[in-house]
Amino acid sequence: MTKALCTSQEEVSAHIGNIVRSEINKNADYDLEKWIQSRVKIGRGDTILDIGCGNGKQVSVFSDLVGDKGKVVGVDIFSQVPGLLENAREKLAGKKNVELMDHSASRPFPQSDQIFDVITSCYSFYYVENVQDTLRECYRLLKNQGRCFIVGPSWDNSREFYDLNREITRQELPDNFSARLWRINNEVIPAAYEIFDRVEVSPFVNRVFFEGPQGVQAVEEYYRATLLFQEESGKHDEREQYAKEFVKRVQMEMQTNGRYIIYKRAIGLTLFKESKK
Ligand SMILES: C[S@@+](CC[C@H](N)C(=O)[O-])C[C@H]1O[C@@H](n2cnc3c(N)ncnc32)[C@H](O)[C@@H]1O
Numbered sequence: 001m002t003k004a005l006c007t008s009q010e011e012v013s014a015h016i017g018n019i020v021r022s023e024i025n026k027n028a029d030y031d032l033e034k035w036i037q038s039r040v041k042i043g044r045g046d047t048i049l050d051i052g053c054g055n056g057k058q059v060s061v062f063s064d065l066v067g068d069k070g071k072v073v074g075v076d077i078f079s080q081v082p083g084l085l086e087n088a089r090e091k092l093a094g095k096k097n098v099e100l101m102d103h104s105a106s107r108p109f110p111q112s113d114q115i116f117d118v119i120t121s122c123y124s125f126y127y128v129e130n131v132q133d134t135l136r137e138c139y140r141l142l143k144n145q146g147r148c149f150i151v152g153p154s155w156d157n158s159r160e161f162y163d164l165n166r167e168i169t170r171q172e173l174p175d176n177f178s179a180r181l182w183r184i185n186n187e188v189i190p191a192a193y194e195i196f197d198r199v200e201v202s203p204f205v206n207r208v209f210f211e212g213p214q215g216v217q218a219v220e221e222y223y224r225a226t227l228l229f230q231e232e233s234g235k236h237d238e239r240e241q242y243a244k245e246f247v248k249r250v251q252m253e254m255q256t257n258g259r260y261i262i263y264k265r266a267i268g269l270t271l272f273k274e275s276k277k
Helices: 009-014 032-040 057-066 084-091 131-141 159-169 175-195 212-225 227-232 236-257
Strands: 047-051 071-076 098-102 116-122 142-153 198-210 260-272
Touching: 032 057, 032 116, 032 142, 032 198, 032 260, 047 057, 047 131, 057 071, 057 084, 057 116, 071 084, 084 098, 116 131, 131 142, 131 175, 142 175, 159 236, 159 260, 175 198, 175 260, 198 212, 212 236, 212 260, 236 260
Parallel strands: 047 071, 047 116, 071 098, 116 142
Antiparallel strands: 142 260, 198 260
């Protein structure tokens, strides 16, 4: 059994973007789906499982890649997130090869063994209760020669952004927040080496640039949308004070350097099933 650690420097630079974005949460600089495809090579007729599919951003792309003879199953905790299923249905309307399933990846999947060619999970795997259990389920569900791709934030994701927040609030990151950031490193990678036959680890750095008044507005929206802001303080006035100070610091940095940059850092894991266990 070969278990190689592959950290591709080219992959990092290939994905560095420098585009000004005003809607960071809606549009990433890099094309995540293209990156996934370069790792797992989804083919026509394949059967795909997307764990934590959200509104179906990846499912939609995979549906086109697998074509009429293929199938994509998008799984999410739909019944626990108001409006999510409706959003996904809207986004995936007319796609006949897509099935949406209300299921928590923390529980065993109802499907039988070895039915998926590819399993993906984008920014969702760190929510599962027991990483080992869910990874074992992925292994079970994959056909022989199947591939699993998991992407999540690296421990140092947006570090500069969080450092600034720490300076302003004089508080460490909330425990559950930093625990999520470390989960890919500390839990998913070791478990993947234990369970899968081959593992490739690829870092991914994406710089997001903000410039001008629109940029300030976008960073503020981003700050307010992060769990960081929501978890930082239960007190409304205090939170507003932090947001105000945050905006001031961003403006100062823009005056000095002409722009404010968020460094989004992710880790992609490609996991291979190469033998029947
Ligand atoms: C950050 S979103 C990512 C959505 C999508 N993959 C994307 O990249 O746009 C994380 C998703 O994981 C889902 N999720 C959280 N816990 C889950 C669980 N136990 N089982 C399945 N999905 C879960 C959430 O409901 C949410 O839709």
